[in-house]
Amino acid sequence: MMRTRPLKVALLGCGVVGSEVARIMTTHADDLTARIGAPVELAGVAVRRPSKVREGIDPALVTTDATALVKRGDIDVVVEVIGGIEPARTLITTAFEHGASVVSANKALLAQDGAALHAAAVEHGRDLYYEAAVAGAIPLIRPLRESLAGDKVNRVLGIVNGTTNFILDKMDTTGAGYQEALDEATALGYAEADPTADVEGFDAAAKAAILAGIAFHTRVRLDDVYREGMTEVTAADFKSAKEMGCTIKLLAICERAADGESVTARVHPAMIPLDHPLASVRGAYNAVFVESDAAGQLMFYGPGAGGAPTASAVLGDLVAVCRNRLGGATGPGDSAYTQLPVSPMGDVVTRYHISLDVADKPGVLAQVATVFAEHGVSIDTVRQSGKDGEASLVVVTHRAADAALTGTVDALRQLDTVRGVASIMRVEGE
Amino acid sequence: MMRTRPLKVALLGCGVVGSEVARIMTTHADDLTARIGAPVELAGVAVRRPSKVREGIDPALVTTDATALVKRGDIDVVVEVIGGIEPARTLITTAFEHGASVVSANKALLAQDGAALHAAAVEHGRDLYYEAAVAGAIPLIRPLRESLAGDKVNRVLGIVNGTTNFILDKMDTTGAGYQEALDEATALGYAEADPTADVEGFDAAAKAAILAGIAFHTRVRLDDVYREGMTEVTAADFKSAKEMGCTIKLLAICERAADGESVTARVHPAMIPLDHPLASVRGAYNAVFVESDAAGQLMFYGPGAGGAPTASAVLGDLVAVCRNRLGGATGPGDSAYTQLPVSPMGDVVTRYHISLDVADKPGVLAQVATVFAEHGVSIDTVRQSGKDGEASLVVVTHRAADAALTGTVDALRQLDTVRGVASIMRVEGE
Missing domain, CATH: 3.30.70.260 (ACT domain)
Incomplete structure (x- = not known):
């Protein structure tokens, strides 16, 4: 069964996630080989600052020319962990054109240009996997698009941003105001210096667009997602919530309308009852509730960010994509056949x-x-x-x-x- | 992309789960066609009592000769929801010999003879999928064997039997004794007339064997699983647990030893802290905690039994197996390469x-x-x-x-x- 030519992987980006991907590829090389059926080899690492010392990565593999790397022609899988729209988008399409499959953790890009990227993957007969783009380590994309492929999903309700959950949890448990809780999140590294993408719900909205698309087999763009941030949630709101037997979470909610003829996707703070499983999701953890016709209520819980958890999701995809290549197949692609309108x-x-x-x-x-x-x-x-x-x-x-x-x-x-x-x-x- | 010849499915067993599988195949036919890329057709239904009226199933499809059905030669996928060792085992191997892939919900058979069945699938180049065998609708097998394929799982800790969780939850919340709680579970249909398989932990032990095998990429047989039932748990135990800040759950626990050189699998009642996510799993729900090197702590929660939830898992597998057949590929097979000993x-x-x-x-x-x-x-x-x-x-x-x-x-x-x-x-x- 085992073939000896290794599958070649190009890593685009070597930050918090990329360095973990490279580390695990080295330390777990034997396991990956056994699980894939062939060795995987890190064939190149594209970075912005080549002079930075990267422990465990052969300096000869490091390049600043990401385009040349994805154009090499001998790359089996490109792992894109740069983030942002460009140059990630062009690099991914170039990768497809040159015969590589792609594993991406890029929620912003998938939410904005998922359809075009999926089309490029299909055109070139390659895979586009992106488990890491939503809720970090939590297996969510694969369960939605494979495990529930024979079911009808009606609702996805989730905490998909760890920074805001940390802040809201802090406000809930300590009575702190928003600014005080944000300051602590920043000090502990849970919030970035500019927390806008998190606290204004942009990050969660991108994930909502991706989840709604997969859950309902339709096309949901980032612009289709209603978005309210959580910067105006106050200690008084938490007091009101407690009186209601509730707490407050920033939720991403994707729903199929009662008549089944349209869908909605939204991100906003909301009260949820204390006995709802999402209410007890603490700190920076993420959790996503899925309701479907046959399965009923499912919940997926875990760390929604961080280098190692996100790398776990990337590597799961890498193994799947490598297996597909060895088998001459591709995995389940984009599915938007229902073409349901997105209601306001x-x-x-x-x-x-x-x-x-x-x-x-x-x-x-x-x-x-x-x-x-x-x-x-x-x-x-x-x-x-x-x-x-x-x-x-x-x-x-x-x-x-x-x-x-x-x-x-x-x-x-x-x-x-x-x-x-x-x-x-x-x-x-x- | 769409081909017109339908994929033919033989359904073995038409009880609580099988009838739901047949129903959903009919009511969701268009969705299944779109998601698979070809129509699926129910080509035969093997039952014990052919005279029973089965709503929505063409009587012409019903047969008592399951062997003849799996030997037909035109069957693409056999769905086995009979349960038990025989005749399920022989029917599955016969199905492989005659070119079909198999979707099974049979935990007892998988736990006892998984290795031989996987070998038969590989020999004939066919798929063996069994998401429904563990924790009903909860996507668990697929996340463990695919999403976490690039990670190292160290521990699986779960509530995998709904009957016993219902009984223990009732004892916890009402102060009832074991017999009283069991009687209520029986009256409500959560426990069978003979509850031995559930309350003595046999059902959970079979699931533990399957989970340990997948999680650690090794062979774990049912006999390797230490098992204690929960019939001797008393109201006094719950009182003691509360004093410890704990509750009592029947847990399936699969662990890699600290040195990584062996594994263990066990089922027994145990106290767990009230702030552990498993402590708040109520009624007949199941939940499984997974701890891995990179992903950290993940939890999967949902209904662990019932016709529709189990059918959801079966149909997810059916879609995957059908896609594989159309693509001329097979999914990830059995993985037992680590060959770790199971410690007592x-x-x-x-x-x-x-x-x-x-x-x-x-x-x-x-x-x-x-x-x-x-x-x-x-x-x-x-x-x-x-x-x-x-x-x-x-x-x-x-x-x-x-x-x-x-x-x-x-x-x-x-x-x-x-x-x-x-x-x-x-x-x-x-």
Whole structure:
């Protein structure tokens, strides 16, 4: 069974993830050989700073010319862990053109240009695998596109960004405010110097686009994903959540509409009940809940980032792609045959938790309730509390279209008796 | 891309799982066609009672002659959901001999004869997939053998039997005794009339053998798995567990020894800390924790049994096997290249929680502590309580070899001052 010519791997990028990939390829070489059926050899490593000392990597393999590396023609698999759109995109398509399969960890690129990249892979009869692009080490892409290939997925609900989960968990457990929790995340290395991509939900939105596409066998682009960050979540929101028996998580939610004719994808902070399995996901961990017709509720949990965990996912793909090459086959490709439209956020059906500062006088509740009724939004519970002429009103709604809820809030702001809308948060996972 | 000749599927068994497989093949036919790249057709259904009305299944497809069905020669995939050793084993090998690939949900057969069946699949260039054999709908076999193929798994720790988890959860939450909880499980259909296979751990042991084999790329037979049932777990044990900040679960535990040179597999009830993710797995759900070098800690959670969930796993395999056939390839096969020895239970390193009934007089603790010391078992905590000349002593040990712990308990039983050993339970997941 064993052939002796090694499969040649080109590594693009040698940062936190790339260096772990190279390390494991060396230390686990015998295991990889046994599992693939042939040895794998690191044939080149493209980096930006060639002078940096890289332990365990032969300096002769290091190059700054990534393009020449992917064009060599003897490369079986290109592992792309550079990130970002360019030059990653051009390098991947060039790799396909020169006969290589590709393993990528690049969520931004997959979310933006997945369709074109998949088409290029098919055109050249090569594989494009990207387990590491979503939720780090957690096997998620493969279960969705293979294990559940005979099922119908209706919902994907997940914590897919470790930085924001660390911050929210810290706020929840210590009562800290957002800035204080962010500072600690930064100090501990969980947040980057510029945390925008994480805290504004861009990172999670890219993952939501990828997950929705795979789960529903349709095309979901990054622009299709509704996105709200979590920078405005306050300690008071956590207090409200606790009163509801909930906590707050930044969730990526991909849903098939009740009629099955469209899908939605969104990222925003939301209250979820404490007894929901996602509520107990601590620190920088990720977890993704999947609901399907036949399997029911599944959850996948693990480290969502980090060099070694992400490298684990990359290497799992590398083994699969190498096996495919030896067998003269390709793995399951892109599947977007359902071509379902992506509905806007207004069509999403969900619940709201709304805190209002109102005048403390008779008739306010009646006025507020009338506004909800006029917009067709049914109220689940109302809690009033007040002193010194000021009062607060907490309204939790039944499920309604997001557009109706937004319209309700806009109208509430117009009421003289409503001094302000203190907070609005969706309630999920019930 | 689309070819028109359908792939032909023979279904062996049409009970709870088989009827769901047939139903989904019909209702989701268009989706399956799109995902596979060709239509799949139910070409025959082998049953024991042909006269039974089976909604949605063409009576012309039904036969009692399973052997003739798998020998037809035009069958692409045989789906075996009969269970048990024979005739399933002979039917599967006959299927390979006649050119079919096989999808099986048969944990007992895989645990006992997996090696021979895999060898038969390889000999005939066919696939043997069995995601449904372990933990129902939860994608577990595929993540272990594919997603983690580039990683080194050190430990698999799981709740893989829903019946026993339902019973233990009921005991935990209501304070019920074992028999009362079992009766409720039986009444609700979670336990069979003869619950032996579940409550004595035979079912979980078969799954442990399969998981250990895949996780460690070695051969683990059912006889290699140490097994203790959970029929002797008492309400008092749950009380002790709560005092430890723990609950009790029936766990399947597969471990690589610290030196990496051997593995162990075992099934027994154990205390696990309440903050361990497995502690909050409720009702009949299953969950499996996987620890590996690079990925760290992963968990997979979902329904571990039932017709539709198991059918979901079967159909995921069916899609994969059909794709492989269209591509002229086979999926990743059996991998037992490490050939690690399976160590006996005595070599397992774990902790014990021991409750002793002792005479209430001076010197008893010193005597007991001496016995632990003589066997090289270090004590973590001791708690004494007593009245009226009787006393109890609860000892929690540090990690030690199971043989040393067993020897300690045997020696304690010999002490005049030890009236009895009220309970012994291992402590895991810390």
